Amino acid sequence: MKSARINNVLHPQETKDDIIHFYWNKKKYFAKKGDSIAAGLLANNLNIIGRSFKYHRPRGVMSAGVEEAGALVTIGFGARTEPNIRASTAELTDGLHIYSQNAWPSVKFDFGSILNFLGRFFAAGFYYKTFMGIPPFEWGRGTRIWMFFERFIRKAAGLGKSSRLPDPDYYEHLHTHTDILVIGSGPSGLQAAISAAKTGKDVLIVEQDYIVGGSYLNQQNKKELEEQEELLKNLGVTILTRTTAFGLYDNTTVGLVEIIPLEGQKDLLKKPKQRFNICRATNVILATGAIERVYAFINNDLPGIMSVNSARAYLNRYGILISKNIVISTNNDSAYETALELKNAGAKVTILEIREQIGDKLLRQISGSGINLFLGSGVAKAEKGFNNSSINKIKIVEMTDDGWRYAGTLFCDCLLISAGWSPVIHLASHQNFPINWDEEKACFISFGDEKSVFLVGSAAGIWQQKQCINSAKELFKYKSKQKYKHSLIKGGWETPIAPLYEIRLASIKGKAFVDPQNDVTTSDIRLAHQEGFISVEHMKRYTTLGMATDQGKIGNIIGLALMADALNCSISQVGVTRFRPPYTSISLGALAGRNRQSHFKLIRRTPFNNFSLKNNAVMINTGLWQRPWYYPEQSETLDSSYRREATITRKSIGICDVSSLGKIMIQGPDTTEFINRIYTNQFNSLPVGKARYGIMLRDDGFVFDDGTTWRLADHCYLMTTTTNNAASVMTKLEELLQLRWSNLNVQITSVTDQWGGCAIAGPNSRNLLSKIIDNPVEIAEESLPFMGVKQISIQTVICNIARISFSGELSYEIYIPSDYAQSVMELIWSRAQEFESCLYGLEALGTMRIEKGHVTSAEIDGRVTIEDIGLGGMASKKKDFVGGILKNRKALNHSDRPQLVGIFPKNKNKSFKVGALLNEAGLSKGHPIGWVTSVTFSPALGHWIALGFIEGGLNSVKDKNIVLSDKLRSNFLDVEIVSPHMFDPEGTRLYG
Amino acid sequence: MLQIKCPFCGKRDQTEFSYGGDGQITYPALDADEDSWHDAVFLRQNIYGRQIETWQHSYGCRSWLLVERDTVTHEIFSVKLSHSDWQKQVEKSK
Amino acid sequence: MVKSSNISRINALDAYFPKKQETAVSAEIDFKLVRDSKLNQLATWPNKINEFQKKIKNFQIHNDYLKPGIVCHSGNTSIVRVEPFKWWVLDDYSGNFKFDQENFVMNLDLSHSFVQIKMSGIFSNRILAHHVPIDLREAQFPVDKLITTSMHHVSIKLWRKQNYWQIFLPRSYSESLWRLLSETAEQYGLKQR
Numbered sequence A: 001m002k003s004a005r006i007n008n009v010l011h012p013q014e015t016k017d018d019i020i021h022f023y024w025n026k027k028k029y030f031a032k033k034g035d036s037i038a039a040g041l042l043a044n045n046l047n048i049i050g051r052s053f054k055y056h057r058p059r060g061v062m063s064a065g066v067e068e069a070g071a072l073v074t075i076g077f078g079a080r081t082e083p084n085i086r087a088s089t090a091e092l093t094d095g096l097h098i099y100s101q102n103a104w105p106s107v108k109f110d111f112g113s114i115l116n117f118l119g120r121f122f123a124a125g126f127y128y129k130t131f132m133g134i135p136p137f138e139w140g141r142g143t144r145i146w147m148f149f150e151r152f153i154r155k156a157a158g159l160g161k162s163s164r165l166p167d168p169d170y171y172e173h174l175h176t177h178t179d180i181l182v183i184g185s186g187p188s189g190l191q192a193a194i195s196a197a198k199t200g201k202d203v204l205i206v207e208q209d210y211i212v213g214g215s216y217l218n219q220q221n222k223k224e225l226e227e228q229e230e231l232l233k234n235l236g237v238t239i240l241t242r243t244t245a246f247g248l249y250d251n252t253t254v255g256l257v258e259i260i261p262l263e264g265q266k267d268l269l270k271k272p273k274q275r276f277n278i279c280r281a282t283n284v285i286l287a288t289g290a291i292e293r294v295y296a297f298i299n300n301d302l303p304g305i306m307s308v309n310s311a312r313a314y315l316n317r318y319g320i321l322i323s324k325n326i327v328i329s330t331n332n333d334s335a336y337e338t339a340l341e342l343k344n345a346g347a348k349v350t351i352l353e354i355r356e357q358i359g360d361k362l363l364r365q366i367s368g369s370g371i372n373l374f375l376g377s378g379v380a381k382a383e384k385g386f387n388n389s390s391i392n393k394i395k396i397v398e399m400t401d402d403g404w405r406y407a408g409t410l411f412c413d414c415l416l417i418s419a420g421w422s423p424v425i426h427l428a429s430h431q432n433f434p435i436n437w438d439e440e441k442a443c444f445i446s447f448g449d450e451k452s453v454f455l456v457g458s459a460a461g462i463w464q465q466k467q468c469i470n471s472a473k474e475l476f477k478y479k480s481k482q483k484y485k486h487s488l489i490k491g492g493w494e495t496p497i498a499p500l501y502e503i504r505l506a507s508i509k510g511k512a513f514v515d516p517q518n519d520v521t522t523s524d525i526r527l528a529h530q531e532g533f534i535s536v537e538h539m540k541r542y543t544t545l546g547m548a549t550d551q552g553k554i555g556n557i558i559g560l561a562l563m564a565d566a567l568n569c570s571i572s573q574v575g576v577t578r579f580r581p582p583y584t585s586i587s588l589g590a591l592a593g594r595n596r597q598s599h600f601k602l603i604r605r606t607p608f609n610n611f612s613l614k615n616n617a618v619m620i621n622t623g624l625w626q627r628p629w630y631y632p633e634q635s636e637t638l639d640s641s642y643r644r645e646a647t648i649t650r651k652s653i654g655i656c657d658v659s660s661l662g663k664i665m666i667q668g669p670d671t672t673e674f675i676n677r678i679y680t681n682q683f684n685s686l687p688v689g690k691a692r693y694g695i696m697l698r699d700d701g702f703v704f705d706d707g708t709t710w711r712l713a714d715h716c717y718l719m720t721t722t723t724n725n726a727a728s729v730m731t732k733l734e735e736l737l738q739l740r741w742s743n744l745n746v747q748i749t750s751v752t753d754q755w756g757g758c759a760i761a762g763p764n765s766r767n768l769l770s771k772i773i774d775n776p777v778e779i780a781e782e783s784l785p786f787m788g789v790k791q792i793s794i795q796t797v798i799c800n801i802a803r804i805s806f807s808g809e810l811s812y813e814i815y816i817p818s819d820y821a822q823s824v825m826e827l828i829w830s831r832a833q834e835f836e837s838c839l840y841g842l843e844a845l846g847t848m849r850i851e852k853g854h855v856t857s858a859e860i861d862g863r864v865t866i867e868d869i870g871l872g873g874m875a876s877k878k879k880d881f882v883g884g885i886l887k888n889r890k891a892l893n894h895s896d897r898p899q900l901v902g903i904f905p906k907n908k909n910k911s912f913k914v915g916a917l918l919n920e921a922g923l924s925k926g927h928p929i930g931w932v933t934s935v936t937f938s939p940a941l942g943h944w945i946a947l948g949f950i951e952g953g954l955n956s957v958k959d960k961n962i963v964l965s966d967k968l969r970s971n972f973l974d975v976e977i978v979s980p981h982m983f984d985p986e987g988t989r990l991y992g
Numbered sequence B: 001m002l003q004i005k006c007p008f009c010g011k012r013d014q015t016e017f018s019y020g021g022d023g024q025i026t027y028p029a030l031d032a033d034e035d036s037w038h039d040a041v042f043l044r045q046n047i048y049g050r051q052i053e054t055w056q057h058s059y060g061c062r063s064w065l066l067v068e069r070d071t072v073t074h075e076i077f078s079v080k081l082s083h084s085d086w087q088k089q090v091e092k093s094k
Numbered sequence C: 001m002v003k004s005s006n007i008s009r010i011n012a013l014d015a016y017f018p019k020k021q022e023t024a025v026s027a028e029i030d031f032k033l034v035r036d037s038k039l040n041q042l043a044t045w046p047n048k049i050n051e052f053q054k055k056i057k058n059f060q061i062h063n064d065y066l067k068p069g070i071v072c073h074s075g076n077t078s079i080v081r082v083e084p085f086k087w088w089v090l091d092d093y094s095g096n097f098k099f100d101q102e103n104f105v106m107n108l109d110l111s112h113s114f115v116q117i118k119m120s121g122i123f124s125n126r127i128l129a130h131h132v133p134i135d136l137r138e139a140q141f142p143v144d145k146l147i148t149t150s151m152h153h154v155s156i157k158l159w160r161k162q163n164y165w166q167i168f169l170p171r172s173y174s175e176s177l178w179r180l181l182s183e184t185a186e187q188y189g190l191k192q193r
Ligand SMILES: [Zn+2]
Pocket: B006, B007, B008, B009, B010, B057, B060, B061, B062, B063
């Protein structure tokens, strides 16, 4: 094959600026602006682009569209490497670096092509069979050989390689709403958009190509295209080029990916590289066109073999004559116009027509043109030349009464195939709309759902351009009713197509490809049939037909036809595999959009965030929240810091940010009744101005959440939840009020962000607060006793204060309106300097609560009952509450259920970690009898302590020797099981 | 991508909602016997076709909804606020 | 800033980006922060709605306040139904709309719960469209409609005003969401100082 640019189609206005350069495997070449990568390569007569997936056969450009199965390349370098780019559709930009793929050391001499001769071992189902051994002797059965093979296969099979570096580009999402979305900007799409816009609707038209026009672009006369574009512009229709509609979803939602050209001011304005556009349209018009098919014969994958229409595209769109010696093999009328154009461009053209006769109109067209026409003939085999890898000659067959007969050899360096057209019905298939095989047109046809999704033009199996345009007009004829209707235009050819999927002669051997990208051959399909994989969905997975990046856009129908033939039935009986999104491959970056790195999970910050950072806090993520972890002084580590913080808090004062606790305002006349049903313990006796600790269960009787609830007024309670469960508690309460107890007059609102919460703990906490609040008498023991709640003012800012304690010390929680919180905190902290005081973080908070045996989500993990955590006494027997019935199930009340305990190491110098298991000494094998949930060094006790669960609880292991084992870290030690209330069990410190 | 027509907010994208569960369960009284609670909490049909399910418009008006949906085609036939008095009043005010 | 002795009210975005969030003004896109706003929530129930309506009548507000998401005005104060039985009262500095000790309506101060941003400029619809799954065309989303939707799995509120959008971001998420919005806006000419 010798392809080259011809001069007579250059536009007169073209200048030097239209010349661009690119690098093919690091060598510099020149091309024209507007070229696709494939056009640029072909203009330079580069026609061996890559090596095939499995057999490493040389492959060239096979098409000029998205169906490309041969010319896959890698573009860019470094972090911007993009593998598996279709050369046939990607725009060639100035200075682009393009590399061949899957070839070592080069595309011309590929070491892996030896696999071509080992083809017997790589047939369909190779992977599955290798697990079982290779017949006939199940050779290789067993893992070691398999592992050996796998390494080899993985290296050999595959496409391009991605960079493995972080992607330096931006991606983003966009939501688009429109009345009518038209997909495809060919003759039918443009007309559909024009007709739709004339009805006054919002219309968006998307085109995957980088210019508008579809099949107009492949024609010599572009006048009609220019007129239609002008019309669209005047109607104000939005056109998005470089935008692929990759999937059709429920409710006419269409996934679009828009590629934003690299050129221009990208870096200046941080433009994204791709945009994932989620389009919700009232109506979707699929004007997606049709794809020209090939048929199977031996070596039908040789470089130099491509579809007829692609030769036309290269000629008329790019000004490239694909070869000077062309053979066209066809079974339908569509190839003849191209034949004439190629002939006129200076090529020698021979047509091998499968049909025994063609229409008079066609005959008249080509007679006298100098084109050789052979009726009733086709190609059985293509052969490559001696000194190159591309096509050199073909073996011709002719139709006789007994079938195909060898008829001779023909030299040529380019073979163009047209075995019919397949409408692009992929998007209709995504939604499982009806798809039917049309015998006359030899293709699958869909009409969409005929309510909101319609197909027009060749996507609906209409072949003539004029009739395609009419079909788009027809759709909008019924505008008064605002109901669209499919046109009944048929639009076939003068002489019907002669269905053709394979030419095979018993005497000619070799590989005939069905799916060239995945290297699936006709014999693979027959093997699948022979081995019982006769359902098309099974055949697809067994042979991998249609599972490559092109999703079998050329080859699927051949596969179905061969299976139908083997089963001796029709294609409509065999059916079609359902297409899945995406229509063409899309990058993961586009789907991720901006939701990566620091935006992957949003960050929640408390009102004290800046204050904490200013005071040297090391922050930690808990869920989405950023919370202070510890506040190191000078060279302190986490360990020394939290020990100091806990010590100073117990000795004098510690201040902690507790804003992330969930806060729910519960209001209304029936609130008391509501809260009384939610918590296990009594709340109807709670007076205004008091708080109570409560436990709530799930419907199934397990512990759901805990926290304190403050009665602020008669009909107004503030509930606090754990940080983890804030959202799910809110949702559950709403569900109860709206679905189950709709007669209760209660309203709930999340106020988590309304207040910044800080705990001021330690024996001196009251002394500190007395210096801050406007009226110190309000917090005296008598007016604010333990569990008391009150509104106080600090410099006239009204805050809620509760005397509650998680640390076990005399302690207050103050809730400050968020915008004032930082300022109030600064005031508190400045006055705290008059005492021995510290800020403490999550780690010290954890230490003090473990010392006290208070549970958190580490213990309340969804598998524990209220008895398991030692709070069975909080389950009221005088009232009903959520989960109260199912908590009484027998299995949940066995005495040997794991129960909360404290754990001390017997050797007080030893430490251990969370997740360690507990066993009886000498019985360390098998199922453990307990485990460790929370561990800390206790400054108050002077050694490591833990909370955990053990079967039967404290009493059942009283006289037993318990061993703690952490097998991952090889840590084994004797432990003592104690009450979870490890420090100040009487709670005297709560009173200062 | 489902679109659910919230009676309060109008037609919205699925991403604004969270799925609840079976909308045909009647939860027994808090003091009902263990068997009826067992059935309400643990027994579920696996319906092929139309079913009533609960959804919450969690990123919208926070309403709990009863949605009648086909589990095969995803077609939605009706959406109501689960709180019947809310549904009546919201209908009236539109 | 509201000064009360040495305590000051600090907007979350002022705290996280001191003097930074007010961006260079351009015709394309402009953000402004609403400071010291007042937001009070009124909540009622189906069987109390008549009493509630009687009370609201005193303020001569258009009856559209009963329609979901339609903002109605009384002087500088605005009222809008945000949930089936919850109304938001914005900028009620007179305190007229506060109904203390009434059993048919509950008050709740939410002034500190949200950060409010005004976004204007020819690209403001486009910037929102990158983040919310909402039809922002004016026919579907007219002036003085206020809706609740999700932005990156966070519930936010959007209010179309005459020449700009007013966006309510939950305070704790505001810094994160603001970064997301402003990074999106950069391609339309927003310059980060
Ligand atoms: Zn809603």
